[in-house]
Structure formats: C-alpha cells, structure tokens
Amino acid sequence: MKRKMLLVSLAILLIASVSLFANGSSESSDTYVIGVPQPLTGTNAQPGACALNAVKVAAKQFNDAGGILGKTVEIISYDDQGSPEESVRVAQRLVSDGVDAIIGSCISSAVLSAGQIYENNQIPTFGTGTSPTWMAQGWEYLFRACQNNDFALPLVVDKLTELGVERVAIFAGQDDAAVAGVNTFTELANQAGITVTTTEYYVEGNTDFSGQVARIINSNAQVVFISTFGPTQPLIARQLRQFGFNGLCFTKDIYQVDALQVAGAASNGIAFAYPYLTYASIDDCKDPFIKQFLEAYYEMFGELPVSDCAYRAYDSMLVLKAAVEAAGTTEKTAVAEAVNTLSGVQTLAGMQDFTYGDREGLHSFNIFVIDNEQYITFDEWVGSPLYNEIVSQY
Amino acid sequence: MLFQVIVSGFVIGCVYGLIALGYSLIYKASGLMNFAQGDVLTLGCFLGYTFYTLLGLPYWLSLIITAAIAFFFGMGEERFIIRKLQNKNVLTVYVVLATISIQYILQNSIQAIWGPNMLSYPRVFPWNNVTIFGVNIQTESVFCIIMSFILMMLLQVFMNHTKFGTAMRASALDAKAAKACGINPSFATGVTWGIAAALAATAGILLGPIYGVFIMLGQTIGRKGFAAAIMGGYGNVIGAIVGGVLLGLIETMSAAYWSSTYKDMIAYGLLLIFLYVKPTGIFNEKALNR
Numbered sequence: 001m002k003r004k005m006l007l008v009s010l011a012i013l014l015i016a017s018v019s020l021f022a023n024g025s026s027e028s029s030d031t032y033v034i035g036v037p038q039p040l041t042g043t044n045a046q047p048g049a050c051a052l053n054a055v056k057v058a059a060k061q062f063n064d065a066g067g068i069l070g071k072t073v074e075i076i077s078y079d080d081q082g083s084p085e086e087s088v089r090v091a092q093r094l095v096s097d098g099v100d101a102i103i104g105s106c107i108s109s110a111v112l113s114a115g116q117i118y119e120n121n122q123i124p125t126f127g128t129g130t131s132p133t134w135m136a137q138g139w140e141y142l143f144r145a146c147q148n149n150d151f152a153l154p155l156v157v158d159k160l161t162e163l164g165v166e167r168v169a170i171f172a173g174q175d176d177a178a179v180a181g182v183n184t185f186t187e188l189a190n191q192a193g194i195t196v197t198t199t200e201y202y203v204e205g206n207t208d209f210s211g212q213v214a215r216i217i218n219s220n221a222q223v224v225f226i227s228t229f230g231p232t233q234p235l236i237a238r239q240l241r242q243f244g245f246n247g248l249c250f251t252k253d254i255y256q257v258d259a260l261q262v263a264g265a266a267s268n269g270i271a272f273a274y275p276y277l278t279y280a281s282i283d284d285c286k287d288p289f290i291k292q293f294l295e296a297y298y299e300m301f302g303e304l305p306v307s308d309c310a311y312r313a314y315d316s317m318l319v320l321k322a323a324v325e326a327a328g329t330t331e332k333t334a335v336a337e338a339v340n341t342l343s344g345v346q347t348l349a350g351m352q353d354f355t356y357g358d359r360e361g362l363h364s365f366n367i368f369v370i371d372n373e374q375y376i377t378f379d380e381w382v383g384s385p386l387y388n389e390i391v392s393q394y
Numbered sequence: 395m396l397f398q399v400i401v402s403g404f405v406i407g408c409v410y411g412l413i414a415l416g417y418s419l420i421y422k423a424s425g426l427m428n429f430a431q432g433d434v435l436t437l438g439c440f441l442g443y444t445f446y447t448l449l450g451l452p453y454w455l456s457l458i459i460t461a462a463i464a465f466f467f468g469m470g471e472e473r474f475i476i477r478k479l480q481n482k483n484v485l486t487v488y489v490v491l492a493t494i495s496i497q498y499i500l501q502n503s504i505q506a507i508w509g510p511n512m513l514s515y516p517r518v519f520p521w522n523n524v525t526i527f528g529v530n531i532q533t534e535s536v537f538c539i540i541m542s543f544i545l546m547m548l549l550q551v552f553m554n555h556t557k558f559g560t561a562m563r564a565s566a567l568d569a570k571a572a573k574a575c576g577i578n579p580s581f582a583t584g585v586t587w588g589i590a591a592a593l594a595a596t597a598g599i600l601l602g603p604i605y606g607v608f609i610m611l612g613q614t615i616g617r618k619g620f621a622a623a624i625m626g627g628y629g630n631v632i633g634a635i636v637g638g639v640l641l642g643l644i645e646t647m648s649a650a651y652w653s654s655t656y657k658d659m660i661a662y663g664l665l666l667i668f669l670y671v672k673p674t675g676i677f678n679e680k681a682l683n684r
Contacts, residue, residue, distance in 0.1 A: 208402055208642075211646045212654040214651075262513075
C-alpha cells in the first residue's frame with residue numbers, strides 16, 4: 001500500500017512539475033509566447049528538431065534586438081510525434097498554456113488535425129508543412145510562410161511538358177502530404193497529356209523498395225515523380241539507379257543535403273521545385289540572407305540544419321514578427337488580420353506576399369537539379385552532358 | 395529484372411532472418427519475446443557508423459566491436475531487467491511488455507546520442523557492384539547475404555556441436571536438471587540474449603552501407619523478423635533464416651508483380667495463415683509450454 005502511495009505521489013509530482021515548467025512565464029505580459037509543436041522523436045525527429053532550433057535562433061535574434069514590440073519572446077515546445085492523435089493533445093496543451101502564436105508542425109497531417117483547435121481559440125498559426133490540404137480548410141487564423149506543393153507542382157509538370165516527357169511513374173508514401181502530392185501531380189499530368197504509367201506506394205518504415213522499382217521500370221516510364229519525405233528519398237534514389245533507371249526524377253519537395261550525402265552519385269538527375277536549398281557547409285551558400293541565418297544557427301547549435309524545415313520555421317517567425325509589428329499589438333485577432341496585409345517581407349525563401357488573399361506567403365519557386373552531386377538551377381543544367389544524356393531519351 | 399528482384403528479396407530476407415534468429419534464440423532460452431531486437435539493429439548500425447566512419451577503424455574491426463558491445467548489451471538487458479522481473483514472478487506478458495519499453499528507451503537514447511539526422515556510410519568495398527548473371531548488384535548486398543548464411547551456420551555449429559551450446563540448450567529445456575549437471579543456467583540464458591543482440595547489431599552494421607543510418611531503420615525490420623521467426627518455426631535456428639528469406643522474397647515479389655500498396659498486408663497475412671494453419675512453422679518447431 002505504501003509503495004502504491006509512493007508511486008502515485010511520484011506520478012503526481014512529475015505531472016505537476018512538468019505543468020509548472022511548461023506554463024513557465026506565459027502568464028506574464030512582458031513576454032510573447034510562441035508554441036512550437038513539432039515532431040521531436042520518431043521518423044520525423046530530424047525535421048522537427050531543425051524547425052525547433054530555427055525558432056530558437058529567431059527568438060534569440062528578436063530578443064537581442066529588443067523583442068517583439070518590446071516583449072521578450074518565449075518558446076514552449078512539445079513533441080507532436082508527427083502524429084494526428086498526439087498533435088491534438090499537444091494543441092490542447094498549448095492552448096491551456098496560453099500561447100500567443102503557433103509555429104508548426106512540419107508534418108501536414110499534424111497541422112490538419114490540430115488546426116481546428118488553434119482556429120477555435122483564435123491563435124495565429126503558421127503551419128510548416130507543405131501539403132495543400134490544411135490550407136484548404138479555410139481556417140482564418142492559419143497561415144503558411146513556406147511552400148505549398150500545389151503551387152510548385154504546376155512548375156514541374158510545365159517543365160516535363162517542355163522536355164517532351166510522355167510517361168511518368170509515381171513513387172509515394174501514404175502520409176497526407178505525399179498523397180496530396182500524388183493527387184495534384186496526377187491531375188496536372190493528365191491535363192498536360194502526360195501518362196502516369198504506374199503509382200507505387202510504400203509503407204512508412206520499409207527500406208526495401210525493389211518491388212516498386214521493378215514495377216516502375218517495367219511500366220516504361222521516362223521520369224519518376226517521388227512523393228516522399230525524409231530518409232526514404234536517398235533509399236529510393238539508390239534503388240532506382242541500382243535497378244538501372246537513369247532518367248530524370250522529380251521529388252515533390254526538396255531533396256535535402258543529407259539525402260544527397262547518403263545516396264551520392266545516385267542523386268544525380270534528381271530535380272525539384274523549391275524556394276531554397278540546404279547546405280553541407282556555410283561556404284556552399286551564395287545567398288547572403290540564408291548565409292546569415294546559417295551562421296547564426298551554427299553558432300547556437302554547432303551544426304547546420306540539414307532539414308529545410310528549419311528554413312520554414314525561421315521564415316514563419318520573421319513573418320509573425322512583421323505581423324505583430326504591423327498590428328502594433330500582440331492581440332491575436334489583430335495579428336492574424338495584419339498577416340493578410342503583409343507584403344515584401346524578406347525571408348529565406350525570398351519576399352513573402354500575403355496580399356493574394358489565400359493566407360500563403362510564397363507563390364514563386366525555382367527548379368533545382370543535382371548533377372555531379374551538386375545542386376544547380378535547371379537553367380544552369382541545360383546543355384550539360386547529363387542533361388543531354390537524359391533529355392535525348394525524350 | 396526478375397533476378398535483381400530476387401536478390402533484393404534475399405538481402406532484406408537475410409536481415410529478417412538474422413533478427414528472427416535472435417527471436418528464436420531468446421524464445422528457446424527464456425520462453426520470451428524480445429521486441430527490442432529491431433532497435434538493437436539500429437543501435438548496431440549507429441555503433442558501426444561511429445567506429446567505421448567517425449573513428450576510422452577497419453570495417454571488419456568495427457563489425458566485431460559492434461557485435462561485442464551488443465553482446466554485452468543483450469546480457470545486461472537480460473541480467474538487469476528481464477531476470478529481475480522474472481525473479482518477482484510476474485506474468486510473462488509483463489516481461490514481454492518490458493522489452494517494448496526497452497525498444498522505446500533505445501530509440502530515444504540513440505537519438506539523444508547521435509541526433510535525429512540521417513547519416514551516410516562510406517563504401518565498404520572498393521568496387522561498387524558485382525555482376526552476377528549479367529545483373530549489377532551492390533557489393534554490400536552480396537556481403538550481407540553471405541554473412542547471414544555464415545552466421546547461421548556458425549550458430550548451428552555452436553549450438554549443436556560445442557559444450558557451451560549444449561549447456562545453453564540444456565538450460566533452456568530444464569534449468570534445474572542443467573544446474574544439477576554443473577551448468578549455470580542464468581549465465582547460459584544471459585549469453586543467449588547476448589548472442590541475439592549481437593546478431594541484430596551485426597544485421598545493423600551490414601545494412602548501414604546499403605540503406606544509410608537513421609533512427610527508425612530497425613523498427614519495421616524488427617517486426618518482420620518476428621514474423622519470419624514464426625514462419626520458419628519459432629525457436630528453430632535454420633527455420634529463422636529460411637523464414638526470413640521466404641518473407642523477404644514473398645513481399646518483394648508480390649510488390650514487383652502484384653501490388654506494392656498491399657506488400658505489408660501480404661507479409662502479415664502470411665503470418666496469420668501460418669499461425670492458423672501451421673503454427674509450428676516450416677520446420678515444425680513445437681512451442682514451449684512453461
């Protein structure tokens with residue numbers, strides 16, 4: 001009995017201490033509290049951790065410069081595990097913590113499940129996923145300062161049409177962003193008269209895709225559209241090349257630098273439409289604004305962000321700060337209304353413009369290609385030996 | 395194309411087989427299931443990466459050190475967690491649940507030590523591919539297949555033709571009788587858990603150069619290794635590898651020639667069929683009744 005009492009007391013103590021630390025000083029009016037729900041464990045821990053780090057970088061920069069409207073920025077972060085169920089629990093907790101704004105999650109299905117809670121509580125939220133689905137809900141307090149894949153995929157299909165591609169195979173995961181990518185791409189391809197020869201799915205956690213690759217190659221596709229995220233990208237790149245597919249591949253969003261390092265030469269001929277790149281070293285970056293961010297990130301964490309989710313979160317912070325300053329108050333509804341008036345906000349992805357009325361800040365993207373294990377723009381790639389080798393097939 | 399698909403099925407099947415070997419050994423020794431096997435594979439992959447890539451040790455030495463560390467990890471797991479629970483006479487299901495806890499603790503610990511980033515292994519062999527029957531196959535994949543069969547044979551010899559192997563089997567069958575014969579059953583069981591962990595870690599270091607190094611590498615493989623162990627005959631050494639290869643081939647072939655969407659459904663459906671129709675597996679291994 002004594003032991004039971006002891007265990008119960010310990011559990012209560014633990015919960016109480018966690019709540020105490022979590023609530024922190026959010027009650028104080030001198031602080032502007034930003035909730036950061038991100039996946040910090042599991043398959044998507046890497047992008048989640050990078051996003052959280054980037055938020056911390058931005059918060060430090062803001063605070064060093066006097067805060068937001070004189071208020072000190074504080075961060076409350078929880079692990080949503082990238083799962084819809086957990087993200088709802090995390091959202092409820094952040095609401096009870098009394099946060100002023102939300103940056104996250106980088107997993108679209110988590111944004112989709114938690115979005116209604118933030119909307120009901122009128123908390124300005126910047127989702128950091130790239131799926132179109134959660135923005136399609138019409139939530140007025142939900143914004144995005146990173147890529148919407150639905151905006152970038154037309155660029156990809158236009159490029160395929162321009163190259164004379166007739167047959168594309170799709171390899172995809174089964175999460176919300178991956179499936180949304182498949183649906184949009186298929187629709188656009190059909191409209192452009194490009195045949196989708198096969199659509200192959202994989203289950204999260206699998207590492208061997210030889211069956212899918214065999215079907216893709218047997219379908220006689222000229223190009224593979226890869227709708228995945230995270231560690232699957234280099235695996236599928238390697239296996240496609242191993243099986244002898246040497247054609248162009250388009251990924252639905254960025255093919256990160258860590259994927260490039262893992263897959264090496266198998267990454268050559270992989271392209272994507274995206275606003276920015278990730279880097280293995282600061283010196284590789286030529287964009288002064290991104291370089292500045294990378295230096296600040298490196299100074300704080302001793303490493304560079306391998307996931308672009310860091311960029312997404314950092315940009316969201318910049319836009320949020322601009323909105324609060326434009327509103328002249330931290331009052332949530334005023335901030336949300338101010339976001340819709342913003343344009344010309346300098347971010348890592350370029351100038352953000354929210355005046356289109358779709359609560360999205362980005363509307364134009366670049367197409368990058370990997371050649372000789374280096375990122376270059378598609379325009380730079382045209383005429384190279386690999387370009388000639390691949391494009392001559394079409 | 396068919397040959398390449400078969401080789402891929404063999405590679406992943408051999409890895410399932412190595413994990414299944416661990417499941418089978420532990421079941422034989424303790425009548426338990428250790429669901430942390432898949433994450434020990436991940437641990438092995440990260441340890442191998444550390445020794446081979448970060449410390450610059452030769453691959454074979456990294457493999458041996460990794461297996462040795464995993465061996466002691468497995469022994470420690472049995473000695474300090476599993477046996478402590480068993481000494482309390484808790485239900486077997488609680489002990490199995492403890493292995494699930496270990497699984498998550500391992501996952502989080504690996505992330506805490508190595509971080510969440512995906513890491514890349516440099517090439518192990520100087521040549522990228524070997525050509526077999528006109529088909530290019532990654533050298534590390536061939537090495538993985540060869541190593542799996544060598545390990546299975548070594549284990550078979552160790553268990554059936556060495557004094558300690560016999561002692562381990564005796565301890566598993568009847569601990570009291572084994573003790574009366576001068577065998578230390580506790581030590582023998584600990585060694586079995588150690589060998590199981592070493593096998594999983596070896597699978598991890600074999601997989602690293604093929605798939606890269608990331609936290610969730612062993613999660614699905616661990617589950618499928620369990621399914622493979624049942625198909626082969628839960629507790630049977632040869633059955634584990636045969637079950638693994640069979641599962642690898644079936645899921646790869648079904649994905650290639652039927653549907654990739656239902657690849658896992660087919661794999662686990664097959665497990666259900668075995669449980670219903672032939673629970674003793676291909677090698678007719680009878681379940682322990684403790």
